[in-house]
Amino acid sequence: MITDDKTPIISHQAEGTGLDLEAIRARLIANQDQLKLPLGETLNLLDQLAAFELGRFLLRHRGLNGYWTAYLILQGPHRQDLSPLEQWILHRAPVFRATRERFFIFQRLIQERLRPDMSLASIPCGLMDDLLSLDYSMTPNVRLTGIDLDAETLSQAQTQAAAKANPPAVSFLQRNAWQLEVMAAFDLIASNGLNIYEPDDPTVIKLYRQFQRALKPKGVLITSFLTPPPVLTKDSLWKDTPVEDLRQQAAIFGDIIGAKWQVFRTEPQMREHFDQAGLDVQDIIYDSQAMFPTIIAEKRG
Numbered sequence: 001m002i003t004d005d006k007t008p009i010i011s012h013q014a015e016g017t018g019l020d021l022e023a024i025r026a027r028l029i030a031n032q033d034q035l036k037l038p039l040g041e042t043l044n045l046l047d048q049l050a051a052f053e054l055g056r057f058l059l060r061h062r063g064l065n066g067y068w069t070a071y072l073i074l075q076g077p078h079r080q081d082l083s084p085l086e087q088w089i090l091h092r093a094p095v096f097r098a099t100r101e102r103f104f105i106f107q108r109l110i111q112e113r114l115r116p117d118m119s120l121a122s123i124p125c126g127l128m129d130d131l132l133s134l135d136y137s138m139t140p141n142v143r144l145t146g147i148d149l150d151a152e153t154l155s156q157a158q159t160q161a162a163a164k165a166n167p168p169a170v171s172f173l174q175r176n177a178w179q180l181e182v183m184a185a186f187d188l189i190a191s192n193g194l195n196i197y198e199p200d201d202p203t204v205i206k207l208y209r210q211f212q213r214a215l216k217p218k219g220v221l222i223t224s225f226l227t228p229p230p231v232l233t234k235d236s237l238w239k240d241t242p243v244e245d246l247r248q249q250a251a252i253f254g255d256i257i258g259a260k261w262q263v264f265r266t267e268p269q270m271r272e273h274f275d276q277a278g279l280d281v282q283d284i285i286y287d288s289q290a291m292f293p294t295i296i297a298e299k300r301g
């Protein structure tokens with residue numbers, strides 16, 4: 001494993017001094033004029049969030065690591081013992097519904113493209129469910145590479161990979177996605193959960209260039225992006241999202257948590273960024289809420 005401690009993990013804040021609920025409460029009271037919901041309701045949601053582990057992780061880290069991303073997509077929704085707010089977050093929060101739908105779109109697209117002898121990468125891999133959950137029984141000699149900056153996440157992904165009955169060859173690299181230093185190695189890269197944390201356009205284009213260089217000629221990148229919500233633009237594509245769910249989502253992830261994943265881009269912006277990175281867009285598949293589309297692109301040339 002190669003360690004790069006200099007670059008921060010952008011998806012979630014590193015361990016701090018702990019969860020300071022009083023400081024969050026004071027901030028909400030100070031900004032009560034700008035809250036999406038009345039102060040009393042907002043403070044009540046804060047108390048409810050602090051009562052379950054996912055809520056506490058979000059309050060402390062303002063984002064999701066590999067473990068909690070996997071939990072909200074695969075394990076959490078099957079639990080029967082959820083508090084009402086965790087139940088709402090896992091089953092109704094529009095952005096998490098979209099996250100789950102996107103996961104299954106990725107799964108289908110990657111499965112369809114699997115061929116014998118392929119080399120696939122997941123960057124950032126998190127627990128690597130995107131690749132580890134696929135069926136490799138008809139595609140011998142596939143090699144998988146998981147790349148992530150978080151050592152704890154990589155160790156959990158390693159444990160998951162080892163527990164698979166007939167796993168393909170899997171290796172892991174602890175590396176910053178902006179400094180991959182990998183050339184023409186992969187037939188396919190799956191990437192979910194980095195660009196939504198990075199607001200600077202030249203910086204995300206650099207990330208796509210890294211992916212482009214790491215792909216073999218005609219290699220395929222499958223990634224995702226969050227489209228702008230109705231509060232940011234009248235041209236928002238979001239649909240089938242009940243107004244009360246949108247308001248509660250904005251209160252929880254915006255006002256209370258201040259989630260870092262709130263970087264939104266339009267399809268034309270994504271096409272422009274990919275073009276600058278030497279990637280030709282083949283298709284864009286929208287989820288049912290048009291919130292978290294999947295973009296498929298091929299390495300140019």
Ligand SMILES: C[S@@+](CC[C@H](N)C(=O)[O-])C[C@H]1O[C@@H](n2cnc3c(N)ncnc32)[C@H](O)[C@@H]1O
Binds near residue numbers: 067
């Ligand atoms: C929201 S999770 C997504 C994980 C996985 N792709 C998925 O969809 O389940 C974000 C992941 O990005 C990783 N990460 C954050 N900053 C990174 C960086 N600069 N380079 C590589 N990985 C990074 C985190 O450790 C975390 O596993």
